[in-house]
Amino acid sequence: MIAHLRPAFVLLTGLTVLTGVVYPLAITGLSAVALPRQAGGSLIRAGDTVVGSTLIGQSFTDPKWFHGRPSATSAPDPADSSKTVDAPYNAGNSSGSNLGPLAAKLIDRVKADTEALIAESGATTVPADAVTTSASGLDPDISPAFARLQVKRIAATRGLAPDRIEALIAGSVRGRDLGIFGEPRVNVLELNLALDRLTRS
Amino acid sequence: MTAIGWLQCLVVVALVLASVVPLGTHMARVYAGERTFLSPVFGPLERGFLHLAGERAVRPQSWLGYTLAMLVFNAAGFLLLYAILRIQGVLPLNPQGFDGVDPALAFNTAVSFVTNTNWQAYGGETTMSHLTQMVGLTVQNFLSAATGMALAAAMIRAFAKTGREALGNFWVDLTRSTLYVLLPLSIVLALAFVAFGMPQTLAGSVEATTLEGAKQIIALGPVASQEAIKELGTNGGGFFNANAAHPFENPTAITNALEIWALLAISAALTHTFGRMVGDKRQGWAILTVMAIILGGALVVAYWAEAGGNPLLTALGVDPTMGNMEGKEVRFGTAASSLYAIATTGTSTGAVNAMHESFMPLGGFMPLLLIKLGEIVPGGVGSGLFGILVIAVLTVFIAGLMVGRTPEYLGKKIEVKEMKLAMLAQLILPLSILGFTAVAAMLPTALASLANAGPHGLTELLYAYASATGNNGSAFAGLSANTPWFNSTLGIAMFLGRFGYVVPVMAMAGSLVVKTRGTASAGTFPTDGPLFVGLVVAVILILGGLQFFPAFALGPIVEHLLMATGRTF
Numbered sequence: 111m112i113a114h115l116r117p118a119f120v121l122l123t124g125l126t127v128l129t130g131v132v133y134p135l136a137i138t139g140l141s142a143v144a145l146p147r148q149a150g151g152s153l154i155r156a157g158d159t160v161v162g163s164t165l166i167g168q169s170f171t172d173p174k175w176f177h178g179r180p181s182a183t184s185a186p187d188p189a190d191s192s193k194t195v196d197a198p199y200n201a202g203n204s205s206g207s208n209l210g211p212l213a214a215k216l217i218d219r220v221k222a223d224t225e226a227l228i229a230e231s232g233a234t235t236v237p238a239d240a241v242t243t244s245a246s247g248l249d250p251d252i253s254p255a256f257a258r259l260q261v262k263r264i265a266a267t268r269g270l271a272p273d274r275i276e277a278l279i280a281g282s283v284r285g286r287d288l289g290i291f292g293e294p295r296v297n298v299l300e301l302n303l304a305l306d307r308l309t310r311s
Numbered sequence: 312m313t314a315i316g317w318l319q320c321l322v323v324v325a326l327v328l329a330s331v332v333p334l335g336t337h338m339a340r341v342y343a344g345e346r347t348f349l350s351p352v353f354g355p356l357e358r359g360f361l362h363l364a365g366e367r368a369v370r371p372q373s374w375l376g377y378t379l380a381m382l383v384f385n386a387a388g389f390l391l392l393y394a395i396l397r398i399q400g401v402l403p404l405n406p407q408g409f410d411g412v413d414p415a416l417a418f419n420t421a422v423s424f425v426t427n428t429n430w431q432a433y434g435g436e437t438t439m440s441h442l443t444q445m446v447g448l449t450v451q452n453f454l455s456a457a458t459g460m461a462l463a464a465a466m467i468r469a470f471a472k473t474g475r476e477a478l479g480n481f482w483v484d485l486t487r488s489t490l491y492v493l494l495p496l497s498i499v500l501a502l503a504f505v506a507f508g509m510p511q512t513l514a515g516s517v518e519a520t521t522l523e524g525a526k527q528i529i530a531l532g533p534v535a536s537q538e539a540i541k542e543l544g545t546n547g548g549g550f551f552n553a554n555a556a557h558p559f560e561n562p563t564a565i566t567n568a569l570e571i572w573a574l575l576a577i578s579a580a581l582t583h584t585f586g587r588m589v590g591d592k593r594q595g596w597a598i599l600t601v602m603a604i605i606l607g608g609a610l611v612v613a614y615w616a617e618a619g620g621n622p623l624l625t626a627l628g629v630d631p632t633m634g635n636m637e638g639k640e641v642r643f644g645t646a647a648s649s650l651y652a653i654a655t656t657g658t659s660t661g662a663v664n665a666m667h668e669s670f671m672p673l674g675g676f677m678p679l680l681l682i683k684l685g686e687i688v689p690g691g692v693g694s695g696l697f698g699i700l701v702i703a704v705l706t707v708f709i710a711g712l713m714v715g716r717t718p719e720y721l722g723k724k725i726e727v728k729e730m731k732l733a734m735l736a737q738l739i740l741p742l743s744i745l746g747f748t749a750v751a752a753m754l755p756t757a758l759a760s761l762a763n764a765g766p767h768g769l770t771e772l773l774y775a776y777a778s779a780t781g782n783n784g785s786a787f788a789g790l791s792a793n794t795p796w797f798n799s800t801l802g803i804a805m806f807l808g809r810f811g812y813v814v815p816v817m818a819m820a821g822s823l824v825v826k827t828r829g830t831a832s833a834g835t836f837p838t839d840g841p842l843f844v845g846l847v848v849a850v851i852l853i854l855g856g857l858q859f860f861p862a863f864a865l866g867p868i869v870e871h872l873l874m875a876t877g878r879t880f
Contacts, residue, residue: 126446126450134536138513162522168525199527200528202436204552208638211870213763236628237629238629239636244556244640245553245665291319295641
């Protein structure tokens with residue numbers, strides 16, 4: 111047993127320095143030089159202020175914006191830190207709803223959201239991503255179908271022709287990566303920035 | 312289910328299979344002590360470390376010496392990590408000013424990372440400083456994986472060689488696993504991850520002003536370097552609470568495919584390492600085929616269940632085309648999420664890109680099943696291989712009983728002692744999973760942690776103890792596990808599942824390694840053909856079924872049946 115102490119000490123120290131200090135710092139240094147935008151979190155800036163990250167969804171509630179998916183993230187309750195309050199798209203505390211498929215809370219929430227969306231859009235069904243929370247609560251994307259479902263509301267609020275918004279969506283759809291991986295999607299923050307440019311022009 | 316969905320799965324599987332021979336061959340050279348193409352870079356480090364460790368330390372070891380060295384090293388790693396967790400508040404690289412972690416959570420987390428489980432009862436971005444993530448957690452991501460690989464190398468030598476001290480030396484295997492396999496792969500993968508959008512910075516967080524004028528605090532950190540080893544070492548502990556569902560831990564469907572490759576690559580390739588080292592590559596392919604059959608079957612069920620959507624939501628006017636999207640990300644969809652879930656639980660990784668808790672009843676059943684089958688298809692790095700070799704030994708024994716011959720595997724006779732030790736190891740799993748679940752299901756303190764009622768609540772408990780004992784680390788994450796009860800019992804379950812399993816298995820290796828390898832005769836049961844593959848699959852399923860079917864019936868199966876009646880909880 112005692113004979114093992116020296117190699118244990120030497121290797122734990124040596125490998126800790128190598129894998130816990132040298133390795134992450136070397137990757138950090140290389141990334142900062144070669145890939146600064148990605149390494150810093152793919153931030154979007156307007157002048158000096160950070161508007162957000164292309165990879166992280168934001169909460170949109172005003173009818174003039176494209177809305178992202180429902181988000182299940184929370185934050186500590188300012189009044190009582192042992193409790194939490196809903197805080198959609200809290201990028202400091204990622205989380206899913208963790209509701210099971212038969213949870214009454216899930217069914218009730220989806221029922222209310224679906225009815226509201228059907229009433230607003232006049233559609234008969236809604237795409238699944240429109241009424242379900244993402245795994246991270248920070249999903250930056252929506253399906254093209256969910257984007258199109260919101261055209262009527264945005265056109266009315268902004269006084270834009272619906273087909274111009276349709277065209278904006280069509281131009282913003284990202285297909286599957288390499289044509290194979292994942293699903294087609296629209297980045298909500300980028301779409302809303304483009305929508306603002308369209309409104310201004 | 313769609314054709315493009317299946318194509319995605321097949322492309323990733325093809326990538327894994329394509330790396331089996333080159334990676335498996337490389338690892339065979341690593342464990343044979345030969346020079347590799349990486350020796351010019353890492354050779355001096357290897358020699359330096361082992362020189363400092365001492366001449367005596369690197370001599371060949373008996374099974375007991377090897378096992379003791381492993382235990383001492385892991386105990387030291389546990390103490391170091393526990394200390395870092397407790398005092399992170401006064402250590403540097405803590406831009407968000409997190410306090411030290413409380414004793415129960417620090418115990419749970421230290422056991423979790425040392426045992427390659429990476430169960431997380433905390434949210435990474437709200438609890439751990441950058442120093443803890445790097446010097447504490449990333450290090451154990453490497454070392455727990457290297458420990459598993461070293462043990463697998465010893466187990467392979469038990470069949471390949473003969474002699475009391477032919478199992479090798481733990482310190483050498485540990486060092487070579489880290490330097491020649493885990494570290495170089497991690498460097499390449501981490502840089503690829505950053506290129507596809509994963510952050511890698513020492514900044515703590517950045518404050519954004521959203522388009523609606525609200526403040527959004529975006530947590531950042533050295534993510535890519537941890538993500539790479541987290542997948543390669545089948546660890547699974549996320550930098551962020553949402554793990555690889557977080558867009559920073561998995562920005563695109565390409566990083567997603569790379570992650571799935573990474574978490575399967577080493578475990579799958581070790582079967583080829585095994586085949587090469589025992590001098591018969593067909594033996595390795597037979598083992599890999601067993602793994603692929605079970606994994607493929609589980610994938611079909613999970614993808615089918617998820618792609619169909621939730622009928623209770625379809626009835627409300629939700630279009631079922633996208634499938635069950637609760638707890639899934641749009642960029643992945645149901646195909647890439649199902650494949651990830653199967654790969655992460657077939658290996659003992661436990662990283663998630665979708666919330667298993669919100670899977671359909673049968674979709675969530677498959678990850679649970681794969682964990683309970685013992686994390687052997689293909690299992691954690693190293694631990695999966697020695698785990699399935701234990702099953703192979705059981706299989707030849709059962710086959711031997713059926714035809715009335717002395718069973719042997721790879722020319723080594725399987726006798727009473729080996730069977731006793733194999734069964735001892737095998738019984739740890741149901742004892743810990745079912746025992747703890749049964750107690751928790753009767754304790755009000757434990758039940759207060761449940762997030763879902765009905766059969767789903769029981770599945771939460773079953774999944775937690777299965778995940779801990781199987782050293783997986785994924786969760787039905789609604790369970791509020793950061794309580795003294797769960798932190799302590801899950802910590803014990805992780806310890807039992809790792810070391811309670813490994814010690815009898817190493818004793819079995821010690822018993823096998825002293826036997827001479829007989830030559831095959833006409834009466835030898837061939838262990839490289841379809842009959843053997845079929846028998847091993849059957850033994851795995853029957854063993855898992857006998858142990859766990861009643862619990863499954865009360866959890867996911869009854870939940871699936873209730874879904875048809877429209878019952879909610």
